[in-house]
Amino acid sequence: MASPFLPAGATTGDSGGELSSEDDSCDVESPHSPETEESRSLTELFEKAAAHLQGLIQVASREQLLYLYARYKQVKVGNCNTPKPSFFDFEGKQKWEEDKNIFDYCRENNIDHITKAIKLKNVDVNMKDEEGRALLHWACDRGHKELVTVLLQYRADINCQDNEGQTALHYAAACEFLDIVELLLQSGADPTLRDQDGCLPEEVTGCKAVSLVLQRHTAGKA
Structure with missing residues (x-):
């Protein structure tokens, strides 16, 4: 952006x-x-x-x-x-309510609206935007940990990759949200998946704590 x-x-x-x-x-x-x-x-x-x-x-x-x-x-x-x-x-x-899509509500962290939409099957929890980003990507990008938890409960594809090959773990790592990185890893996110540039999640972060956590999990999968 x-x-x-x-x-x-x-x-x-x-x-x-x-x-x-x-x-x-x-x-x-x-x-x-x-x-x-x-x-x-x-x-x-x-x-x-x-x-x-x-x-x-x-x-x-x-x-x-x-x-x-x-x-x-x-x-x-x-x-x-x-x-x-x-x-x-x-x-x-101003962007009015009727003009918003599910990704707007995700960026806003409107958990109630998203939960209702998924329950009513108005949206697929794994639907993607034009850049291949799923709701889980956006929730991780914005640091909405509670929303990440809700999306995972509704079986969001934790290893889904966007058009550049990045997973939600790449997003959380790049944005340095350590708590979300740990949540994703505990929920089964694969730290060995590389994006189109060949980068692991641990290679897109500038946070040492995030990098260390990812390195430990990557080593555990070796």
Whole structure:
């Protein structure tokens, strides 16, 4: 998923949080005034916060991302004399309930809706999206441990691979969710399955604890 927080061409705003332009009639502070120094400090903090948010994309829900992106736009878009964009400006509209599919509910961690849909056989627990990702992939990607447990109870294919050959274990490992990695392994996930790049789950994580757990289980299968 591409980050929505730092679009190409984004530039730093002033202390009011809006972009300035050559046609602005806003007053300009002296380069050495306390207000300018404070502005620069706030700008640096804002850019650091925006950069930090990029690392949270894999665990944030769509609604959280929409909310944060809307706030980002409020700071970064528009001249001093133009209204700031509202939350509903993102992609033109809010995503209403009737527009959501089962994967949206999975990303939101809506366990009640997903459980009901599976019980009523409105959806197959192993259905996939266009990228070959099953509900279990998404639950692991977002760190929804309770939902992972529910999907496994309904016999989700624990070793199902997406279009790139990655299993739910790859997703949980890459996102560094140690508790979910352990749950998957205890439930029979195969740590020796490689993706299309030839990578094991232990090779896609930057977390030493996750890597060690996976290495031990892989060694046990040797």
